[in-house]
Amino acid sequence: MMTLSTQMLWLLAAAPGQVGSGRIVGGWGYVWACYAITVVMLVLYAVSLWVRRPKAPSDAKE
Amino acid sequence: MSTPRPRPIGLLTATLALLRKDLLIEWRTRARLNAIIFFALATLLMFSFALGPDTKLLEKNAGGYFWLAILFASVLALGESFRVESENACMDGIRLAPADARAIFLSKALGNTLLLTALGALLVPVMVALYGVQIVTGAVDLGLILVLGSLALSAPGTVYAAISSNARARDVLLPLLLFPLVIPALLSAAKATTLVLQGDPMNQFGSWVGLLGGFNLIYWGVGFLLFPRIIED
């Protein structure tokens, strides 16, 4: 019968890379997805700012 | 000959006078009340079809469906509550009268509360019949939640109804503004109602009442303070 502390020691001794022992292997796909989505959103917003920029009075052709 | 200066009408007097006016108009036409009752009943029915026919499930979630029906109906009720003023520029007339703008808020919000409470009371027997629930912890508890929940929907609802009645796409704007705001009230009322209907072994009812009460204090206070800014010119 394992006490809680014994169980925890057992978990810590488990080799890294095992699913469930706390270490996630790989996952770079998620990382790139996050960075790419962020960059795209920020760029699109910057573009929207540029498109909506106020026209200077001298540009008015009347 | 000097005429005595007219004293400004007190807040309570003005509120009650305006409330009486609104209730009188409402009673004479009863159009709003009828429409709202029908809509809420239909909503409860629709939930049964969409989520049934597992009666166990319906029974368990009845509290939630009940408050969703009231919420959706409240959007109609709140939207209408300012429409009556927009005819004949009544709003300007009220504002020019020596009454506090805050009296307008109080009277409108109280009127909406009364309407929603009445609606809820009418829905309870329908809910009992349709979802097969029982009022386990007592009618007083249920009544308390009904009143507190109606108050909680009406305070911010009145503020946002005043805003959206003057904006474009008012029918879309009111729910969009109101729904995120009343989430705490909705989940408290639904949870508390579920406890009333299903039993409350761990005595959680009090904490939900407290949350609803706190919500009401905050939003009635905020509405009271900010409403004059909304209708001023």
Add this chain to the structure above:
Amino acid sequence: MGKFIKWGLPALSLVVLAAGWWLGLAWAPPDREMGDVQRIMYVHVPLQWMAMVAMAINFVAAVTYLMKASWKLDAAAEASAEIGLVLGTAGMITGAIWGRPTWGVYWSWDPRLTSEAIMLVTYTGYLVLRRFVEDPDKRATWSAVVAIIGAINLPIVWFSVRWWRSLHQVQSTPKTVDPEMTLALRVSAFGMLFLTLWFLVQRYRQALAERQAEVALPDALPPDLAAAGGANSTRVA
């Protein structure tokens, strides 16, 4: 100063952000628990911080506007709400993606996530309201009221969701105090800050220009004076 804001600030922000992300992606070590997936922190956390900064600016601008009306405050409120919404949405999306490998779900109803989602809906409503009100004075006043009420709502939502959800997802935000991670995070945060500031200034100028076009008067006049001046423009002196 104008030149710096227009060109220097975006350049600076891109450089600092790139540096921070390089540090985070290539230099900092992987997390003991989460491995490389934890590197999402260097994009997700700065986004969330900046979204909160923007929302705070919006709240302050709204409160101040109700005390002393000015088009500058109204423009600042509009700019900060829009940028806060963009950053917050990116933050939510990256958070959801991060949640998938770490918690197993894209979404959980924990108080922080739920409050954030409600915040995004609130500010969407705010921007929709602004779009649908034509009178500039009313738009400024009403959106200020909505902003204040929306902001007050957030702690209330947080508390009520906490009571409502008895089970808590264990937060996976790394509690490691690995100095390399802290450095990468700080640099990334500064990069995001500079970028946010640049966005804010640009959007603020746009909003102010729009207000000025609407009322056709110099900025920073209180709206009631401005309106009175406009209406009386046919009068001499």
